[in-house]
Amino acid sequence: MSESPLTEHGDSAEQARLRAEVRHLRARLRAHPLISEAQGMLRERYALPDSESAFALLQRASQQYNVKLRTLAGALTAVPRPDPRQSLWFPRRARHAEPRLTFDRTGRAGPGNRGAVLGAVLGQTLAVIDAGMGNVQTADRTDGGLRIEKHTGLTPDFVDFFGHVGKDGTSCALAARNVAQVTVQDVATDPVFTEPAREAILRAGSHACHSVPLTTASGVCVGMVSAHLDHRIKGLTTAQTKALDIVGGEAGAWLAWYDRTVVLDALEYLHALGRGHTGRRVRRS
Template sequence: MAGEERVAPVTGRRELNTSLMVQQVTDRVEVLCLSGVLDTEGAAALGRELAGRLGSTPPERRLILDLTGLRLLSAAGIQVLDTHTRHLSHRPVFVVVAAPHAREIFSIAPAPGLRVCATLDAALASLPDVALPTAVEATDTSEVLSEEVLGLRAKARTGAVIGMAQGILLERYGLVDSQAAFDLLRQASQHHNVPLRVLASAVVTAPAPTAPSAEWFPGRLPAPPPSSNLLAMGDQQALDRGQLLRALVYEVVTVADADAAEIHLVDPAMHNSLVLEAHSGLDAAYRDRVAQVNDPRTVPGRARLRGEPVQVADVLTDPALVASDEGRMLPATGSRSLCSVPALSEDGECVGTITVHNTRPGTWLTQVQVSALRTLAEDLAAWHSWYRRTVVLDALEYVHAHGQTARAS
């Protein structure tokens, strides 16, 4: 199988609203994933992409458009989709649209060259001209395609933030091109072991350096990592974000006697969403759905809003959860009851959530277990604050120092 290709242009603008990524997942099927906001500029980029791919696609090749990553679909975007697919009414392009309000847009003014599907699996199953010889083989291939596109969609979600950071660095330091900006981000990410998305988010949200200061954050004093009650957190583990979060999620599963768990942290650059950072026991489709959580009807969303633990004894009978896309997916994953605990900073702001799942309905957590989860959430909030003020700012200083060097040369 061929790899993915990012097709959206990266510019020097401070904000890149639309991300387009395409992957040839078999020799006969391509999936084009869109994320962000399909505004006028994004619609123009999509139009160029569709013109190139649909204009030169052999009859045996098929293109699927995955729009589940879009937060907003503008009228310009709808017009571009119709314009470039109208001639394909005899052989329509399948478009994956999950949100009910977005599907309603296509039902009000149906485009003859598009056929709307709620899931990628449904779109794949609707391609009779690429059907495989046996049902078993078709099922296996559908699962492989789904996994690959879910991974592609995850990259598309972070691509917009990385693109915004590239645009800021390109303009701020007068770099030669967007690749130089990306290289600067990558070098700082590797040097300080800070994930690229986390560093890009910090570039986007941090106040601009005060020129002509040699430092981005002058007068900053180093601080030791916070003490932890339940995690054996040494200095090296505190520095390694991925290792610490993996250790935490396994501790959560053990403490709560849970069948699955998920840890979210708030990312201001991703629309202040709860972003999935670590998990255990969750299937790929559900992880994709909760990769960014904004819906206050979800259990993590409620815990964040209330600032206190929220337990749902049965996901099938909770009206708010049943009304959310995330909640409707839970029964298929085997989860029947949930509990989410907010991670609160010293000033009471929710910086993340810890959520545990049980395959049986009912409130299974004891007060001792809830208290233990609260302690873990406090540890998470304290570490997260230290990590942002220490490790991430160190990485930003690296970006600033090397960006000024590049500008001087």
Template sequence: MPKPPLVAPAPPGTSLPYGMALTVTPTDERVELLCLSGVLDTLAADVFGQELEARVRRSRDSGRRLVLDLTGLRLVSAAALQVLDLATRNLTATPVLAVVGAPHIRELLLLSPPAGLRSFPTLAAALASLPTTDESPDGAAAGPLAREPQDALSGRTALRQEVFGLRAKNRTGPIIGVAQGILRERYDLPDLDAAFGLLRDASQHLNVPLRILASAVVTAPRPRADGPWFPGRRHTPMPAMTLLGVGESGHDDRRTVIESAVDDVMTFTTADAAEIHLTDAALDDALVLEGHAGLDAAYHDQVALLTGPPALAAQARAAGEPVFVPDIAADPVLGTSAMGRAALAAGSSAVYALPALTGDGSCMGVITVHRHRPGSWMNAAQRTALGALATDLAAWRFWYRRTVVLDALEHLHTQAQASDPR
């Protein structure tokens, strides 16, 4: 059965066509973030146009700059481009900032660019274009930010951190929204709030992150009408791990394991930064950033969700073996990509990615390490230790998905059956 499209709940009062998700996120007094994902076709264009016009008016009245995050869009119709043009054509002095991910959508905007829209490849680039000083209409600097440029710079940094965090939260919304819809239909629940309550209670009871549990609801086979969700399932003991420094009491705590793995990676490899991605079945096994250390928010925003090259982690996963770039700046592919530029801006010069594989070759995730200086730095013993840690991580992830996560699903199913009025 095909997977349902990932659709997040719409803002109150907004009726969106199936297949499109829209989230409005006011931040502080400077920016309002409007995130879209899915398909912005002719049917969705009218609804989007109404919402966009309302947000343009509000941003103009409040003094906020409107930022459109279009990185989640797969398709934009000609009608939607016309809507963008009509809604923003009077904003040439203070254009709407649009973050565009898909190359074919960028090309469409380049061919017929709306006059009041400025396109950027990354959210960091869009936010960096905002002025660090308040300016009067005649261009003269005014206000406390003009007198205190360092405070203005700090304010913009804080704004970027906040918007990056909000966008990270928005990435989890679609999966949770789909899981709510599945649970509501399956257990005849009165509304989506009741479905969210089931998810939240099971998440807290087994200490499984809400996104991980929602992903499992979306991808697990449908349970029978009565009885347990996974009849005859046997619990297996946690696998023996040689390097992953987690005690017996912490092996079922996802955050503890991943944080420990990041720390161990940094220690074993003497790296300046590290990141760990794990696969997510609800996202066609895309790589999701789960733990990191040593790099800034702009870089994390670039690598939060990886579906393929040029990201080095995606290359390592596809190859099934380590991939090493000794000098990002000199690499013709990574060095010219948005991810490579973000890594360089964060201080990384050399990067090494290693897939975490199970015994049968299944990839559970990827470990990536960085160094500030270009060139090779790990010796044979360090690479061996990193490989052993990747094996530990893969074994733990395989066990966690089939033990702790399934326990949480069973708990959710039992609670739902107990409250089912049928």
């Protein structure tokens, strides 16, 4: 006897819940080692009594400058430690004006707002290509590769599978390696993908895609924006490619500015908090 529609629906809902729980746990596990390392550094540096106090300082600096906790922790572990005799962590750094995004004519991206800027980058890319699905990734300083930060129209399973990608097996990895736009006209046949990656993309309803590297003025790839289409394509026009070159260059310049300005401001604030709470217990806000 076949199962009733009610039972089938219940099983489907339970499977979806379990998949969502697994995705959440994977995300936490990916971030946990980095944040734990940052907590240990703060405890040693400011003689904090426990890891909870270190996390509370990270949380306050993250909220003050609207910098993701993982981004702040990664920066903390990557830059040289401050001089304990100095009140400023980076006393001689030069400050530059925030780069303008010429394609953001609506002003959606507020000053220093990383999430809004990445949203504008994704929106412009999808508009140029006339696609309904896509994502923005940024370079992962800690683990290498690319990590998804913004997406639209993609399934949760797609976002989980491609949450972090390495140097091979995807079109975005190829675009990052060559620092050049990559068009996949037919996902089902293009050799750039590993078979698991190909299956994950096809399951999400994507049959073609285009990846654009986000690059600094010196040609360093600091991120990637990719559009996915529900049909095969023949390629992009010269006008589309040029428009996306502008998106990639301006977005890359903005991300470089953000890292050396907003993120360093957040680290300066974290240093001030640490100096002000040396040896003391700190509660989460």
